[in-house]
Amino acid sequence: MGSLVIKGGTLVTPRRVGRGTVYIEDGKIARLAKAPAAEVFEARGLLVLPxxxxxxxxxxxxxxxxxxxxxxxxxxxxxxxxxxxxxxxxxxxxxxxxxxxxxxxxxxxxxxxxxxxxxxxxxxxxxxxxxxxxxxxxxxxxxxxxxxxxxxxxxxxxxxxxxxxxxxxxxxxxxxxxxxxxxxxxxxxxxxxxxxxxxxxxxxxxxxxxxxxxxxxxxxxxxxxxxxxxxxxxxxxxxxxxxxxxxxxxxxxxxxxxxxxxxxxxxxxxxxxxxxxxxxxxxxxxxxxxxxxxxxxxxxxxxxxxxxxxxxxxxxxxxxxxxxxxxxxxxxxxxxxxxxxxxxxxxxxxxxxxxxxxFGLWPRKGAIAPGSDADLVLLDPNATWTIHAEELHMATDFSPYEGLTVRGKIVGVLSRGEWIYRDGEILARPGRGQFIPWQG
Ligand SMILES: [Zn+2]
Missing domain, CATH: 3.20.20.140 (Metal-dependent hydrolases)
Structure with a gap:
């Protein structure tokens, strides 16, 4: 697996919200700083959430x-x-x-x-x-x-x-x-x-x-x-x-x-x-x-x-x-x-x-920190969209929020450094998910 830099976005963690760069290598967050990478993603204007x-x-x-x-x-x-x-x-x-x-x-x-x-x-x-x-x-x-x-x-x-x-x-x-x-x-x-x-x-x-x-x-x-x-x-x-x-x-x-x-x-x-x-x-x-x-x-x-x-x-x-x-x-x-x-x-x-x-997943999961799995969500905080059950991927024709306008749209999702969702397109392969045992 290659390397990827997410730069220009606002990193969000419980302790700090601020502009930052995430350097990802082999599915893990390697450091929170720039480094030459195979792919660079420009996240200006986006929130980078765990x-x-x-x-x-x-x-x-x-x-x-x-x-x-x-x-x-x-x-x-x-x-x-x-x-x-x-x-x-x-x-x-x-x-x-x-x-x-x-x-x-x-x-x-x-x-x-x-x-x-x-x-x-x-x-x-x-x-x-x-x-x-x-x-x-x-x-x-x-x-x-x-x-x-x-x-x-x-x-x-x-x-x-x-x-x-x-x-x-x-x-x-x-x-x-x-x-x-x-x-x-x-x-x-x-x-x-x-x-x-x-x-x-x-x-x-x-x-x-x-x-x-x-x-x-x-x-x-x-x-x-x-x-x-x-x-x-x-x-x-x-x-x-x-x-x-x-x-x-x-x-x-x-x-x-x-x-x-x-x-x-x-x-x-x-x-x-x-x-x-x-x-x-x-x-x-x-x-x-x-x-x-x-x-x-x-x-x-x-x-x-x-x-x-x-x-x-x-x-x-x-x-x-x-x-x-x-x-x-x-x-x-x-x-x-x-x-x-x-x-x-x-x-x-x-x-x-x-x-x-x-549930014993910390710090492998739930963190934006060196050593953690590169599981990240890129969210556009200003975009809006409307919930319609038929446009969602859950296997039901009912949403309790049908017609609700939502502020904040997911632009991309990374799981262990791999794009699994980007610009409305599902890129994930079934079966790629892993069981994460209790850490420590
Ligand atoms: Zn339950």
Whole structure:
């Protein structure tokens, strides 16, 4: 592989935003200075961002008798177009399948990916007798474990005693417990993925419980998809009390609110946890602006109209989830940075360094620094475009942001020094993505 210089652009990292040059050699950032190179890219007027890491995607996930519409092929291609150079998906946990077995199976499915990836190991049906499997998974390069406190009806729920035992073991290997925090007993599953069935206090109670376990076990803990002001308050309280706890939110909780459910196509917006109120939205933006969260990720789990429409009047059966991976970076720039709710440096934290540090990818991923993988996004901060589902690459004909005008357009994306997207053209080959093991 040759050398490439990106010059004249504004480099964006959590610590510094300023004019700079990136010299790339053999897929790595070699230095932040000029040197003779085979190719020179003039980035004047563009932002040079670290490649985004979407720490929460579900490709080809079996849900409610169907499968999320994107597989690793289409989903990772859409990721590339959206400036996501690394994604983290999940194993498909099952009580009868050992953790390393589930991991190896999912790793082999992910091989067709066009961008780099890692996995979280789902702890469905895990029991403390199987503690050895946690270190076996570590030996395979994964130290992140996913727990659901809801979904007892489908057998995915982990009780608090089991969670505590797992957190003690995860702490031992220096890993992280990722938790879907909704209190099962406060959720009315039969009424579907709507705020009247999954109230904000179900999130608050669950985050509070997990926060106490994190404080007691000293296990690094990451709360997925915080959707509400009460859930957020519980997270911040746990942090103040010394819990090693991190929070994630998603673009849909920042840009959309529950009013969409009264639209004729409201069922297409179903997602778990559900969309909440404008006041919840504002609380999440404030927390982001104050640097209180670790990451913004998408919980990407798209379905087509054909998959959701038959269940319009059957909330219990509707497949719940929204597309996101391709619009993550543009939406956070447009609705956050361009609107003055987020600083550019914070964009680099929430989409790159924050998730990289949480999930053992740092400093190989998420950094613009010598030695790091040359994963970069070139963004024109002044260009505008309009979201139309049919023009995106995600395998769904629905976008919750249809018709929204977005400020900031991705001009080019580099993954390990290779152009995978440039001027609207996909240059990535399926299968070029690599599994990135936990660093250190
Ligand atoms: Zn999820």
């Amino acid at each position: 490649g985004a890491i979407d720490a929460h995607v579900h490709f080809a996930l079996p849900v409610a008798g169907t499968r999320s519409a994107d597989d690793f092929h289409s989903g990772s291609l859409a990721a590339a177009c959206g400036g996501v150079t690394t994604f983290i998906d999940f194993t498909l946990g099952h009580p009868e399948v050992s953790l390393p077995e589930a991991l190896e199976k999912r790793l082999s499915e992910a091989k067709v990916s066009t961008v780099d990836y890692s996995l979280h190991v789902e702890m469905i049906g895990w029991i403390p007798d199987r503690v050895r499997e946690i270190s076996e998974v570590k030996d395979l390069g994964v130290r992140s474990f996913k727990f659901y406190l809801a979904y007892s009806e489908s057998g995915r729920r982990t009780d608090l005693r089991t969670l505590k035992a797992a957190m003690e073991a995860i702490r031992e290997i220096g890993g992280v417990a990722m938790v879907h925090a909704e209190c099962d007993e406060l959720v009315d599953q039969k009424k579907g993925p709507f705020p009247w069935a999954r109230p904000a206090i179900s999130e608050e109670v669950a985050v509070a419980e997990v926060g106490i376990l994190a404080r007691e076990t000293h296990c690094q803990t990451y709360i997925a998809h915080i959707s509400s002001a009460p859930g957020l308050s519980a997270l911040l309280r746990a942090k103040r009390e010394g819990a090693p706890i991190m929070g994630e939110t998603c673009p849909h909780y920042l840009l959309l609110d529950e009013s969409v459910y009264s639209r004729p196509d409201g069922h297409l917006f179903t997602v778990t946890p559900p969309l909440r109120t404008p006041a919840d939205q504002e609380a999440l933006w404030r927390a982001l602006g104050r640097g209180r969260l670790q990451a913004v990720a998408t919980d990407h789990c798209p379905f087509t109209r054909a998959q959701k429409d038959p269940h319009r009047d059957n909330p219990e059966k509707i497949p719940s989830g929204l597309p996101g991976v391709e619009t993550l970076l543009p939406l956070l720039f447009s609705a956050g940075v361009a609107k003055g709710k987020l600083r550019l440096s914070q964009l680099a934290w929430y989409l790159s360094e924050g998730p990289a540090r949480a």
